Amino acid sequence: MKTNEQIYAADARDYLPVFARYKIVLDHGDGVYVYDTQGKKYIDFLGGIAVNVLGHGYPALVDAVASQAKKMIHCSNLYYTEVQADAAEKLAKRFGGGKVFFGNSGAEANEGAIKLARKYAHNISEKKSGIICAWHSFHGRTLATLTATGQPKYQEGFGPLPGGFSYVDFGDYDALEKMVNEKTCAVMLETIQGEGGVHVPPPDYFKKVRALCDRYGAVLILDEIQSGMGRTGKFFAFEHFGIKPDIVTLAKGLAGGVPIGAFVATDKVASAFHAGDHGSTFGGNPLACAAANAVLDAMTPDFLANVETTGAYFKERLLELQAKLPWFVKEVRGTGLILGMELTKEGRDIVNACLEEGAIINCTAGNVLRFVPPLIVTKAETDELMNVLERVLPRFS
Numbered sequence: 001m002k003t004n005e006q007i008y009a010a011d012a013r014d015y016l017p018v019f020a021r022y023k024i025v026l027d028h029g030d031g032v033y034v035y036d037t038q039g040k041k042y043i044d045f046l047g048g049i050a051v052n053v054l055g056h057g058y059p060a061l062v063d064a065v066a067s068q069a070k071k072m073i074h075c076s077n078l079y080y081t082e083v084q085a086d087a088a089e090k091l092a093k094r095f096g097g098g099k100v101f102f103g104n105s106g107a108e109a110n111e112g113a114i115k116l117a118r119k120y121a122h123n124i125s126e127k128k129s130g131i132i133c134a135w136h137s138f139h140g141r142t143l144a145t146l147t148a149t150g151q152p153k154y155q156e157g158f159g160p161l162p163g164g165f166s167y168v169d170f171g172d173y174d175a176l177e178k179m180v181n182e183k184t185c186a187v188m189l190e191t192i193q194g195e196g197g198v199h200v201p202p203p204d205y206f207k208k209v210r211a212l213c214d215r216y217g218a219v220l221i222l223d224e225i226q227s228g229m230g231r232t233g234k235f236f237a238f239e240h241f242g243i244k245p246d247i248v249t250l251a252k253g254l255a256g257g258v259p260i261g262a263f264v265a266t267d268k269v270a271s272a273f274h275a276g277d278h279g280s281t282f283g284g285n286p287l288a289c290a291a292a293n294a295v296l297d298a299m300t301p302d303f304l305a306n307v308e309t310t311g312a313y314f315k316e317r318l319l320e321l322q323a324k325l326p327w328f329v330k331e332v333r334g335t336g337l338i339l340g341m342e343l344t345k346e347g348r349d350i351v352n353a354c355l356e357e358g359a360i361i362n363c364t365a366g367n368v369l370r371f372v373p374p375l376i377v378t379k380a381e382t383d384e385l386m387n388v389l390e391r392v393l394p395r396f397s
């Protein structure tokens, strides 16, 4: 067995240095807790960045993966499997009909959604190719999805980028209205911005965006890779806004940690794709679909109601902490169990201090502490995290 120092050295020697990693070596998990190789216990309020929706070691998920692995891990999409048909049926039912496609990651889900929107619009007019995205968005790391990502730092050095993308402030309907026209192929937005700093748009925003897209025949793509899969207390975050997109993209928690991505499109938009237009070797393989089925089965109305209640309690506790440190905590934002706390200072040292105290949290956009814990988290576990934050934050304020 390697020591931690040997693992850090091997990583520095062998792994592409693209991650700014924290210096712990994780070993295993149980519920909302993870343990490092020294046996130290951490309460995990990052959940693999919104992935471990059922926590670690959830029996129904573990059993589904183990028994599917014994039966068949992979087979080609040239053939049918019952697990894939079941997963697609469950997702389409939640979307209210339409067609599902499975890939392996969020970026891939968005890449497929962009392709489908382009093909659909191309059938109307070759000139209908513009895709309007939001500043501070995050859609992935492939060339098309980093171009859709409205953050120049992710794009620098990778040009020439695919054409046709433009950007607008998230939540600003008037600005969007000025940009959409007959040549707009799609408006692509996160329902709640995650990496950009947990931004929730005004309540009437998406109703107006939906009507605008309808007026110009533009495809509305909502990226729910971080905000979907029950995270807000509803299966899709767009349900809070009383609208439905033409395409929704999912990944992260959809299979509870087994790599998966998906897009779901209305029948009308999906009809633009025919055999050969898109594909994936691994996408929707039996192992990933068995895991997705377990996650989808777990997300009952009671489960979702619990996310809403625990999320509201957690937000209340964060607001109480803000009231104690108003000069340090600028704002508490979010819905359900995607919550952000904007600070007046950078947050990385706070994340490190929390790690020392046995809590895993994350900082995004430089100064926003982001909380996306497993959706099974309880109020008592939330109190445990709050005890750490109440000890750590005053030290940095």
Ligand SMILES: Cc1ncc(COP(=O)(O)O)c(C=O)c1O
Pocket (backbone or CB within 6 Å): 105, 106, 107, 108, 110, 138, 139, 140, 141, 190, 194, 195, 223, 224, 225, 226, 227, 251, 252
């Ligand atoms: C909203 C959103 N879209 C897309 C992605 C990209 O997903 P992946 O890293 O699985 O490609 C992420 C990842 O953080 C995300 O938060």
